[in-house]
Amino acid sequence: MAEAHPVGFQWVVEAKNRGARIFHIDPRFSRTSALAHTHVPMRAGADIAFLGGVINYILTNEKDFREYVVAYTNASMIVSEDFRDTEELDGLFSGYDTETNTYVQASWAYEGMEQHDEPHADTAEPMRHESHGPPVPRDSPRDPTLQHPRCVYQILKRHYARYTPEVVERLCGVPQEKFLEVCAAWTENSGRERTTALVYSVGWTQHSVGVQYIRTGAIIQLLLGNMGRPGGGVLALRGHASIQGSTDIPTLFNLLPGYLPMPHHEKHETFEQWIDAIRHPGQKGYWSKAESYAVSLLKAYFGTAATEDNDWGFDWLPRLTGDHGTYRQALDMIDGKIRGYFLLGQNPAVGSANGRAQRLGMANLEWLVVRDLYMIESATFWKGGPEGPTGEIVPERCRTEVFFMPAASHAEKEGTFTQTQRMLQWREKAVDPPGDARSELWFFYHLGKRVRERLAGSTLPRDQAIRNLTWDYDLIGARGDEPDAADVLKEINGYDLTTGRLLSTFNEMKPDGSTSGGCWIYTGVFKDGVNQAARRKPGREQNWVAPEWGWAWPANRRTLYNRASADPDGNPWSERKRYVWWDNAAGEWTGHDVPDFEKTKPPSYRPPEDATGVAAIAGDDAFIMQGDGKGWLYAPSGLIDGPMPTHYEPAESMVRNPLYGQQSNPTRKVYDRDDNLTNPSPPEKHSEVFPYVFSTSRLTEHHTAGGMSRQLAYLSELQPEMFVEVSPELAAERGLTHLGWAHIVTARAAIEAKVLVTSRLTPLRIEGRTIHQLWLPYHWGSEGLVTGDSANDLIGITLDPNVLIQESKVGTCDIQPGRRPIGKALLAYVEGYRRRAGLFPGHHTPIVTTEDADG
Amino acid sequence: MSPRGDRPMVPRADFKSYYGRPIVRPAPWTHDVAAYLFTGGLAAGSALLAAGGQATRRPRLRRAGRITALGALAASGYFLVADLGRPERFHHMLRVAKPTSPMSTGVWVFSAFGVAAGAAAVAEAAPLVPSRFARKVLPPVGAVAGLGAAAVAPALATYTAVLLSDTAAPSWHAAYPEMPFVFAGSALASGAGVGLIADPAPPARRMAVLGAALELYGARRIETTKGLLSEPYTTGRAGRLLRAGRALTALGVAGAVLGRGNRVVSALSGLSLLTASALTRFGIFDGGIASAKDPRYTVVPQRERLSRRNSPD
Amino acid sequence: MGNSLYGPLDPAPDAGYENAPPRMGFFTDTSVCIGCKACEVACKEWNAVPDDGFDLLGQSYDNTGGLSANTWRHVAFIEQPSEPVFLGMPGSDLPGRAEDAERTDFRWLMMSNVCKHCTHAGCLDVCPTGALFRTEFGTVVVQEDICNGCGYCVAACPYGVIDRREGDGRAWKCTMCYDRIGDGLTPACAQACPTQSIQYGELDVLRLAATERVEKLRAEGVASARLYGHDEEDGVGGDGAFFLLLDEPEVYGLPPDPVVTTKDLPDMWKRAGLAALTMAGAVVVAFLGRRP
Ligand SMILES: Nc1nc2c(c(=O)[nH]1)N[C@H]1C(S)=C(S)[C@@H](COP(=O)(O)OP(=O)(O)OC[C@H]3O[C@@H](n4cnc5c(=O)[nH]c(N)nc54)[C@H](O)[C@@H]3O)O[C@H]1N2
Ligand SMILES: Nc1nc2c(c(=O)[nH]1)N[C@H]1C(S)=C(S)[C@@H](COP(=O)(O)OP(=O)(O)OC[C@H]3O[C@@H](n4cnc5c(=O)[nH]c(N)nc54)[C@H](O)[C@@H]3O)O[C@H]1N2
Ligand code: SF4
Ligand code: SF4
Ligand code: SF4
Ligand code: SF4
Ligand code: SF4
């Protein structure tokens, strides 16, 4: 955290000064470890075992916050008789389909839950559920005593029973005492009087089990009563300044603004099908109003062209036909399926896994538009990339026509950033962009205008969407051609179309076409016609929650599900942790934050039998967006890889999974092709060819793919060369010398780096073997003031099935002293490794590896 | 021994320095400054020689002294300016007179000396001047100027020692009690060297002996009594320069004393004294620089000083 | 001259400022430094200092090496075995560690170094042009239009701070952002520091805060915490920029007992005077000796 979020880390330092104990659990000793009381070095990719151990500790020692757990989580729900755990099936849950490598999730359901069926063949499907939760009945059988053998609590207990401290030690390389210290500290700092926050970032997400990593953390936080309460929560430290914003108003292929799913060509043929898939009629919660949100969105898109008769223009929306994720697209480019591409503010030639595939893909396009601040590797791959010397990309023959458009940086344009707390902050423009550099807004507005002019007379159905878009914004700026970002934010906020008034809350949205709104969760950001995101009232002039600094969605709530900060009767759990509570006299919820609950619904409210939607939310259903109003310890549906997190080995590992026959996530997304081979892992043979674990991450001194740091002398001088960190032991084993050259090899590539021998890396003892881990920053490429090989060339494309993030935090490799070969010799060199590892053309990585599968 | 052995890696701070990097910064000066030390001393020594010659009516000594003084001074001036980072701003030195800055003091001494020594040297040209008036006035002016230069000369010869000592270079600073004597002696010896070449009269020989004695005594103390800080003067290039200087001084003195009456021997001993003087200055210069480059010379003596201060006595 | 060359002193009034504002300074608390180098970069940005070249030094994460004409804030990184209680890695019992290798406790020290703005500043004392001067805030600043690059200050600084810039010829160092503090702004480096490792303010106030901090750390078991440069009785009369360190100063590249060189200047002149007299005497003796 100190490395990549130094400004945020000041609060850790502050907490430490106030007596907090800091643990840092990370494979390597980083700047964060330097400030922590205890650094717990662990094996990369083994966190579920570690966190599973914590769950086991909590459940065995009954350290859970029982009242909270019973009231607000699904611990008491009874699960279907058909459910079988990994403990019975050697690492698989019930419902696994070996044809598609996915689960039929019916057996995971609550008892009595409608059986819905077909396997989630299409990955990234659950992303649709990102905030609205998958369908569950609003009520199912429960056992508040938590004794029923099939209640979630007991299932959890059985599932995690084997994650003992000894297992954690064997699997993660963390000594039992250290592990128990962490357990004790975490549990002691949670409960009625205290709360613990869990902060994570991409050390947790970039795994083939990334989503389940975070699920494990969430389970612990729910068991300990740390959700919806001040000082609690699971917080993702985001990366680029508005990464949160780019999921809210997504740059993702499968979502529309406000987490409305992108319609699927088969499943959502009609508007009703689409809406019902979101609101699940009969379910409780706020998604029951999905139609209002969807219609308002379509009204924002298509204005008067959207009418009830044409289903508000639903048919003009694009349809999903499958996986269109960024990695799929790169491979499709190689295969010639994609001809043109826009690349905005991204540098996949350096920043994305399997750099070679990324570059070869781009080299097979007809045209490519790159908008960036600098001439980055993704714009010069055709002449300056590593495939030049190997003869794989020859400038004279590379057919891609690259259009480079200089972009205005964040300081050169106005608009909002949405940070990890879902807070929008308005930024003013500080300076005009230099030369021809223009904002994204300018670019798309004018591109759109030109395209619309071209299509003005078209009657082709496919052109109607673009022809019908609303495309009028106030133009400002010295040249008078810059769309006003505030105007766009207003469009996002939404209007009452009958009066032209800006909406104040999404509750005002209507399904009848009388309101618009570009992203329903952002409605309110222009409440009362005021840009709420631009508020900058200093903290000392308001309460400690600081509601008047910027604006957080939804409805300026700073902590989600904050109903849980009060007990079921609506009283604060404790004076110390008072946050939102029921004021009986006034008959309303009140507190320091905006209550995340219907303002006047009393804690004692119980919905009538047939209630649905908001009315079905009981007075103690704190998790109001969930179909059952509860925080999920167990996910009865919605996740592709299982209802409970389970330890699987990384896709590349030299360790046989000590817990189950199933080696790795059986639903992980693999693109098994000759240009994307995976290093062998047990039980496959030859894993010893790549005997070391490597991990990649950030240096404070550089930024991601380096486009914004390797171009600057003041940053380049601070970390001037690509390097690899190795422990003294590994250096001895491989004859590596400090500041000497080494090269690192995987089935994909070999790259070279200077060696930094340092005790900050330590070998670990895993399953009785010594495991060496080495570490690489991933900031270098071929452009800029300082250049070097890219770590991402080493990494293959294997993805988490839920969100399609690449496993770039852990892989296996070999390291050898000296520089790598160059030119064609390099290809032959890597080919040699592949042969020794048995990776011949057409090789397929085994997915199911249970005893049954073996036998 | 640690199981890690001595494998190279991000070095651990064993010696208690930061990766062996210097703590104090060596003066950014080149050997121009060492040359300046020598020529300044030579100017001073020559001016004294000239004054002696003037007082004891030895015109050859006087003339050689005065002319050398001016020549050496001019060379000094060149070296001084050449080593500035911004030579064109030399005159900024004359903005202030700063008693805490030996360089400032030195510049003023240098200027005063320059005026006097210049006048004295010009006076030597009296016979060649067409103007009768000038021919008449110049010698007495020269006499006054010559004595004036001589009065400033000891300051010119010794302030450079303060210039070096008043730095954080450990071995220069530590040598401050003796360095002025070394420089005084060295200046005398070099002045005497000029004398031995121009007119190997007894005063020049005596001056050579006295100067050499002073120089050798001071250098010996610097090389032996400063503990660890003597080391830079006895090792490396500084050590070699100082040893060579000492040998040439001895040779020069021997020649001056024994070669009495023999012009060639005298002239050769004069030359060796001059060379010795230069070598001494370069040696002292290098010793100080070397002491600044190695953190040991900063840390160890300061540590000792601390423990002396902290131990109850 | 007496007290002006060493010992406790308020430098601005001593330099002739009437009604000088309070002396301003830095307290750099290395125990909370995260080595982010924001200070280093902010300083260069604000002061338009050139880069120091692109060299991988292998000194842990330090690739600029030290303070120089082109680096006025410098962050040092030291990897070393640690005292057991603090900042520790797990002990030698670590089962994850290979058997043959013993895991010593380990710590990673980081420290942002800067010009000390000494009470008795050697650099300023020796500057022959008056380019270096004492500001009303008690800080020490080079005037770039005056400096002629004589380099004397470089040799005189007991901390090796000030440096002559190659190609430019003049001496450069931290100005304590004289152009900012005069307008009531915080120096760029302190402003950028996320963890308040660099604290800027009135020196008296900082000294009190530092004393409290070091006591607190000691009470928490950090026995090695110590202040450096805060003592007015030290060899430079105390630093305007002082530090809390977790190890011996020399580990960070700082002199353990710095003394302003001009403290001995009167003695130096005395010795020089003596030598000069001796010299004059020698000439007299040489010439007045009997004529053979
Ligand atoms: N200076 C700087 N700041 C940045 C960025 C930058 O490039 N430079 N990038 C920004 C972006 S885009 C992002 S997403 C964030 C990312 O912020 P972080 O996630 O903090 O960044 P990383 O350095 O990639 O990874 C964090 C740590 O995860 C550890 N790790 C790797 N694998 C595992 C594992 O299996 N388990 C555990 N427990 N730890 C593991 C790594 O050793 C590393 O120390 O930073 C943002 N901030
Ligand atoms: N091995 C490995 N790979 C990783 C990671 C890892 O930890 N390990 N981390 C991953 C993560 S979390 C991330 S976020 C990615 C980042 O990977 P990328 O997004 O590919 O890399 P960046 O260098 O951040 O690219 C951003 C580009 O946007 C440009 N830019 C900045 N501002 C603007 C603007 O306003 N407009 C336009 N048009 N351009 C702009 C910058 O100059 C820069 O070139 O890398 C991922 N890749
Ligand atoms: S770069 Fe910006 S977002 Fe990142 S830590 Fe610094 S201030 Fe925060
Ligand atoms: S630390 Fe050095 S440069 Fe800074 S004021 Fe003191 S003597 Fe001058
Ligand atoms: S280099 Fe400049 S600042 Fe330093 S002493 Fe000389 S004139 Fe003064
Ligand atoms: S005070 Fe100003 S000049 Fe000095 S180091 Fe900080 S930023 Fe640089
Ligand atoms: S900015 Fe602060 S925390 Fe960062 S390196 Fe500098 S002193 Fe340390």
Ligand SMILES: [Mo]
């Ligand atoms: Mo990121």
